Amino acid sequence: MNRIVNLFEQNKEGNTSNGLLNVYFTAGFPELNDTSRILRALQDGGADLVEIGMPYSDPVADGETIQRSNDQALENGMSVKILFDQLENMREHISIPVLLMGYVNPVLQFGVENFCKKCAEIGIDGLILPDMPMDVYLTEYKRIFDSYGILNIFLVTPQTSESRIRQIDEVSEGFIYTVSSASVTGSKSGVSDDMESYFERLNAMNLRNPRLIGFGIKDNPTFRKASQHAAGAIIGSAFIRVLQESNDLEQDVKSFIREVKNYPETIEA
Amino acid sequence: MEAVAEKKLYHVDARGYYGSFGGAFIPEMLYPNVEELRENYLQIIAEPDFQKEFNDLLKNYVGRPTPLYRAGRLSEKYKTNIFLKREDLCHTGAHKVNNTIGQILLAKRLGKKRVVAETGAGQHGVATATVCALMDIECIVYMGELDIERQAPNVARMKMLGAEVRPATCGSRTLKDATNEAMRHWINNPVDTHYIIGSVVGPHPYPDMVARFQSIISEEIRWQLKEQTGSETPDYVVACVGGGSNAAGAFFHFLEDEDVKLVAVEAAGKGLESGHSAATTALGKPGVLHGSRTILMQTEDGQVVEPFSISAGLDYPGIGPQHAYLFDSGRGIFMSATDEEAVQAAFELTRMEGIIPALESSHALALLGRLGASLNDTVVVNLSGRGDKDMSTYMKYID
Numbered sequence: 001m002n003r004i005v006n007l008f009e010q011n012k013e014g015n016t017s018n019g020l021l022n023v024y025f026t027a028g029f030p031e032l033n034d035t036s037r038i039l040r041a042l043q044d045g046g047a048d049l050v051e052i053g054m055p056y057s058d059p060v061a062d063g064e065t066i067q068r069s070n071d072q073a074l075e076n077g078m079s080v081k082i083l084f085d086q087l088e089n090m091r092e093h094i095s096i097p098v099l100l101m102g103y104v105n106p107v108l109q110f111g112v113e114n115f116c117k118k119c120a121e122i123g124i125d126g127l128i129l130p131d132m133p134m135d136v137y138l139t140e141y142k143r144i145f146d147s148y149g150i151l152n153i154f155l156v157t158p159q160t161s162e163s164r165i166r167q168i169d170e171v172s173e174g175f176i177y178t179v180s181s182a183s184v185t186g187s188k189s190g191v192s193d194d195m196e197s198y199f200e201r202l203n204a205m206n207l208r209n210p211r212l213i214g215f216g217i218k219d220n221p222t223f224r225k226a227s228q229h230a231a232g233a234i235i236g237s238a239f240i241r242v243l244q245e246s247n248d249l250e251q252d253v254k255s256f257i258r259e260v261k262n263y264p265e266t267i268e269a
Numbered sequence: 270m271e272a273v274a275e276k277k278l279y280h281v282d283a284r285g286y287y288g289s290f291g292g293a294f295i296p297e298m299l300y301p302n303v304e305e306l307r308e309n310y311l312q313i314i315a316e317p318d319f320q321k322e323f324n325d326l327l328k329n330y331v332g333r334p335t336p337l338y339r340a341g342r343l344s345e346k347y348k349t350n351i352f353l354k355r356e357d358l359c360h361t362g363a364h365k366v367n368n369t370i371g372q373i374l375l376a377k378r379l380g381k382k383r384v385v386a387e388t389g390a391g392q393h394g395v396a397t398a399t400v401c402a403l404m405d406i407e408c409i410v411y412m413g414e415l416d417i418e419r420q421a422p423n424v425a426r427m428k429m430l431g432a433e434v435r436p437a438t439c440g441s442r443t444l445k446d447a448t449n450e451a452m453r454h455w456i457n458n459p460v461d462t463h464y465i466i467g468s469v470v471g472p473h474p475y476p477d478m479v480a481r482f483q484s485i486i487s488e489e490i491r492w493q494l495k496e497q498t499g500s501e502t503p504d505y506v507v508a509c510v511g512g513g514s515n516a517a518g519a520f521f522h523f524l525e526d527e528d529v530k531l532v533a534v535e536a537a538g539k540g541l542e543s544g545h546s547a548a549t550t551a552l553g554k555p556g557v558l559h560g561s562r563t564i565l566m567q568t569e570d571g572q573v574v575e576p577f578s579i580s581a582g583l584d585y586p587g588i589g590p591q592h593a594y595l596f597d598s599g600r601g602i603f604m605s606a607t608d609e610e611a612v613q614a615a616f617e618l619t620r621m622e623g624i625i626p627a628l629e630s631s632h633a634l635a636l637l638g639r640l641g642a643s644l645n646d647t648v649v650v651n652l653s654g655r656g657d658k659d660m661s662t663y664m665k666y667i668d
Contacts, residue, residue: 056571057573060453061298064439067439067440079570080570081570104557105556105573106571107571108571109554109569130296131296133294133295155298156297157297159301160297160301183456183457184298
């Protein structure tokens with residue numbers, strides 16, 4: 001079974017008491033070869049799933065923090081090929097679900113079939129490509145994704161109509177990425193009353209798929225609040241800022257994740 | 270009926286594509302905005318009330334129809350019949366205003382309170398700020414930080430017109446980044462804002478909508494040519510292509526006349542092989558840029574490449590999806606002119622006809638010697654803009 005599907009199944013059965021935490025980071029940032037270290041520290045710190053960003057020159061859905069990390073990663077020499085090399089043996093020590101997030105053009109240039117094949121070989125479980133239209137995915141690429149067991153994660157926003165949400169739910173597998181507000185990543189923080197009524201509206205729709213809430217989630221209070229309305233939440237820009245300011249990546253990543261999930265610092269003690 | 274179905278179609282299809290190019294490759298956050306436009310644009314444009322207001326403004330505000338001028342001395346030099354479509358005489362100095370008038374009327378009918386736009390050289394920004402002043406609508410223009418430094422006079426014009434000019438500070442800090450910022454602004458303000466894209470690029474329906482607003486150019490060429498030569502169709506229509514809005518307008522009503530050669534001129538910059546070029550069809554590959562599948566300049570890894578041209582209006586790494594289709598299908602003839610050739614052509618037109626052209630339009634003029642047009646041929650060059658904004662560049666070439 002796909003690791004993402006498996007995770008949410010277990011969660012439903014009550015094996016995980018808290019909300020699920022998905023963490024985004026940009027591959028090749030702050031340094032080109034930090035990707036694997038960060039991934040491992042995220043797992044060790046208690047992230048439930050991870051979304052690795054493939055840097056792009058024109059990340060139109062992202063706010064300034066993630067844009068700058070994309071610029072830096074590209075300047076460091078990051079590319080899709082190098083990322084696949086860095087992740088080649090990741091399943092030797094990574095057991096949590098791993099997704100790749102990015103924009104559609106680099107995937108098209110790599111070749112969608114080649115890309116999915118490589119993902120399956122490495123053990124990538126899903127893709128998030130915000131500028132891939134649903135109709136194009138369904139007619140041209142779903143068959144390829146399916147044949148390699150790669151899930152395609154769709155987004156819904158407060159402006160998405162009910163009929164379109166139903167349609168997205170119908171074609172989704174794994175989870176639905178719930179964008180909390182009309183914004184790019186990192187531009188607003190917090191969970192407002194408006195958002196809560198939108199989350200409740202989604203809850204009332206009894207969708208097939210679980211939801212993770214992203215955009216504006218930055219710390220323990222926002223994570224907990226979002227988790228009350230969905231299976232869990234996604235942190236991106238706030239985590240990029242941690243990486244930016246860190247002098248000790250492993251330690252800082254782990255303590256940030258523990259703090260967000262509110263695990264005690266030292267379980268042994 | 271079957272013959273009609275077999276006829277090649279160069280206009281957008283019901284799904285928003287030109288062959289395999291076009292579509293709407295946008296994040297879900299933009300879907301409702303684009304959907305609202307897609308569902309309404311054709312109907313609004315067709316309304317008699319819209320048409321009346323649009324045509325009235327084009328006539329009495331923009332100054333249309335713009336002349337179709339037979340350039341006698343140029344014709345003599347190149348031994349053919351050269352006509353210049355004088356878009357340089359439009360209010361604000363270029364064809365750009367045809368589109369911004371259309372889109373501001375559309376935005377008003379959609380109940381929008383604010384307009385956002387991107388600009389490179391500042392021509393589209395000025396044309397947008399102009400119609401926003403006219404209609405009393407708030408205007409925000411994104412412009413690359415580098416372009417703000419390079420295009421000070423147009424920044425001043427926009428500010429005087431009441432627009433807020435915001436710098437795009439990420440990426441290469443030029444037109445493509447300004448476009449990204451304008452899209453982000455639209456994502457953050459989905460309900461009350463209309464995004465006026467300045468060229469035939471972006472997600473469907475933008476390429477078609479902008480082409481329709483610019484199609485007045487070829488509509489006028491047809492009847493003006495009939496008046497002056499007795500024939501509605503020329504042998505050649507020549508236009509420069511950055512994103513391609515003036516070319517889209519100049520080609521529009523000739524697309525189905527297969528004997529009219531449609532020549533699109535891209536900016537070769539310092540030369541196709543120089544690494545400093547903006548000749549998209551020569552150097553690019555199919556991919557996705559700013560919401561549509563088109564041809565764009567990119568690295569092997571699919572990162573968008575920063576183009577180069579002496580002309581800021583042609584300095585764009587892609588072309589509109591319709592142009593990609595015209596190139597791919599062979600309906601369009603794609604050529605390029607270097608910086609040097611464009612400047613020479615600008616001086617030639619200035620000295621022989623007393624018209625100072627924009628650097629963009631000069632790329633189209635630079636092709637006159639290479640067209641292979643004969644004595645009896647009719648050549649229409651779309652003179653898309655005037656050269657006032659380029660004087661500081663031209664001055665460097667005056668001894």
